[in-house]
Amino acid sequence: MPAPFSVPDILGSLERPVLAVDADGRVANVNPAALSMFGPEVATPGAALPLARPDLWQPMAKCLATGEVVYDRLNVGSKTVVATTFPIRRDGRVVGATCICRPCAGEAHPAMEGRLGAILDSVSDGIWICDGSGTILSINAASERLNSVNAEDYVGKNVSCIVAQRMVDRSATLDVLETKRQSSMIQHITKTGKQLLVTATPVLGDQGEVALVVVNERDVTELQNLRQGLQNARKVEERYRSELAELSLFELSQKDIVAQSGQMQRTLRTLLKLAQMDASRVLLLGESGTGKGLLAKFLHQVSPRSPKPFIQINCPAVPENLFEAELFGYEKGAFTGAREAGKAGLIELAAGGTLFLDEVGDIPLGIQAKLLKYLDDHELRRLGGAEARTVECRVVAATNCDLEGLVERRQFRTDLYYRLNTFVVRIAPLRERREDIFGLAEFYLAQQNARHGKAKRLSARAMRQLEAYAFPGNVRELVSIIQKAFVMSDDDDLTDALIEALAGDTPPAVDTPSGPRPLADSTEQTAIRRLREAMAACRTTREMAAHLGVSQATVVRKLKRYGLSRS
Structure with a gap:
């Protein structure tokens, strides 16, 4: 077994300075590297370190007093070293201390170091500098304030x-030492409650090792608070908008609007946005009977302009020679038959509210130029008058015409088209939003029941018949069919009367799955043909009912309705 090495042999082999003292501060051990660094004052065993090297004794005295590892930075001549002092324990008592010194990474000339310190202290961001082992080398003044x-x-x-002392919740420096890559995080300072944006950047040595870690800190507490406040405000705004939209959609039944299809709900939400931003010009495009007038009124009612008037003008119904007077008004004596006091035009009547130009494509060309001028500067002159009047109102235009085609044929002014074309809302025909048919039918049937004190209803077969119909007249035609079936039905079930009403309109049918259909879903001609086929194949009305998929009472009623007899 080899002889153990002595402590002086071991200490002498170390390149870093090592010095040990007893509990009274007397030098017990010192290696050659420590002698070279601290001089002959510490060479004599038993020398009093407090007298020989007060700077070195300070961290060692702290270690002896607390029994904890102490880190300190010492200036030795022109060099700066990091001194780490460890307690020596015997039988649970601290009987001495050992100090190990190493060069300070990034050591610079004292004058340069002083300038660097001044530069770092002048920076408003907090800066920490650590060496490759995580030892803190420098903390600037801004970081002292932040932390x-x-x-x-x-x-x-x-x-x-x-981190161990819970001064911060986590450390970007430790991340860098582990990954050798830049790390950024939001760091919470326990003592102050501040939130810091911390970015730790490694400085690599020649061998790729982490030589230094430079940490930049920026106080983002206020920014985070503002950001959180903004996020909360946005959440509240979105909730209010959602609630407003849902409330408005819920209240549509009070405004004669049914919107169960995705297409129609998107259209209404678009109108809600336009209403909230108080869009001054809106163009509604859609086939005849799609409900453009109702939607124009809806736009007015859910906007801040709702307390003001909603004025509607059906452009094709106004004679061309009276259009200017109706729209812009007239003064006394403007034309034969004019009122003595003159008359305000529809634009003036709509002041602060909404003017709805239904079928705007039918406005005479001569009037289009005057309407364009009004849209440009909100000024008008009554017919026969010289005074310019300023009137502000929202203008909603609607048409089922191809306005672009009218422009190409020079039947509609290009400049007016683009002026009205600011916000365009396209309304889908009923055949493209069949999910709305059931709700619309129920809505208008409920109106008829309330008006006449009845309790008539639509069966599932009647609804299938409606959903298979093309509705070239859109919602207007649906209303007409419901009214016709309501009046003509013999009992509370509208199925038979509805089939007759649909057969009377004879539109092109919508493609439906092939296969036999119940008798109640057939048109009048088809119903008669199927009844005759069943009469030929069956002996009794009970058998006919089973053959046709309906009740016996329905067979008897239909035979009587169509004048058919088994005899």
């Missing part, structure tokens, strides 16, 4: 202590 610390209390300590 509410004294740099002297932490320089020389390992950065892990700030």
Whole structure:
């Protein structure tokens, strides 16, 4: 077994300075590297370190007093070293201390170091500098303020202590030492409650090792608070908007509007947005009977203009020679038969509210130029008058015409088209939003029941018949069919009367799945043909009912309705 090495042999083999003292501060051991660094004052065993090297004794005395590892930075001549002091324990008592010194990474000339310190202290961002082992080398003045610390209390300590002491919730420096890559995070400072945006950047040595870690800190507490406040405000705004939209959609039944299809709900939400932003010009495009007038009124009612008038003008119904007077008004004596006091035009009547130009494509060309001028400057002159009047109102135009085609044929002014074309809302025909048919039918049937004190209803077969219909006249035609079936039905079930009403209109049918259909879903001609086929194949009305998929009472009623007899 080889002889053990002596302590002086071991200490002598170390390149870093090592010095040990007893509990009274007397030098017990010192290696050659320590002698070279601290001089002959510490060479004599038993020399009093407090007298020989007060700077070195300070961290060692702290270690002896606390029994904890102490980190410190010492200036030795022109060099700066990091001194780490460990307690020596015997039988649970601290009987001495050992100090190991190493060069300070990034050591510079004292004058240059002083300038660097001044530069770092002039920066408004907090800056920490650690060496490759995590020892804190420098903390600038801004960081002291941000973290509410004294740099002297932490320089020389390992950065892990700030996490261990719960000074911060996490450390970007430790991430960099582990990954050798830049790390950024929001760091919460326990003592001050601040939130710091921390970015730690590694400085690599010649061998690719982490030589330094430079940490930049920026106070984002206020920014985070503003950001959180903005997010909360946006959430509240979105909730209010959603509630407003849902409330408005819920209240549509009070405004004669049914919107169960995705297409129609998107259209209404678009109108809600336009109403909330108080869009001054809106163009509604859609086939005849799609409900453009109802939607124009809906736009007015859900906007801040709702307390003001909603004025509608059906452009094709106004004679061309009276159009200007109706729209812009007239003064006394403007034309034969004019009122003595003159008359305000529809634009003036709509002041502050909404003017709805239904079928705008039928406005005479001569009037289009005057309407364009009004849209440009909100000024008008009554017919026969010289005074310019300023009137502000929202203009909603609607048409089932191809306005672009009218422009190409020079039947509609290009400049007026583009002026009205600011916000365009296209309304889908009923055949493209069949999900709305059931709700519309129920809505208008409920109106008829309330008006006449009845309790008539639509069967599932009647609804299938409606959903198979093409509705070239859109919602207007649906209303007409419901009214006709309501009046003509013999009982509370509208099925038979509805089939007759649909057969009377004879539109092109919508493609439906092939296969036999119940008798109640057939048109009048088809119903007669199927009844005759059943009469030929069956002996009794009971058998006919089973053959046709309906009740016996329905067979008897239909035979009587169509004048058919088994005899």
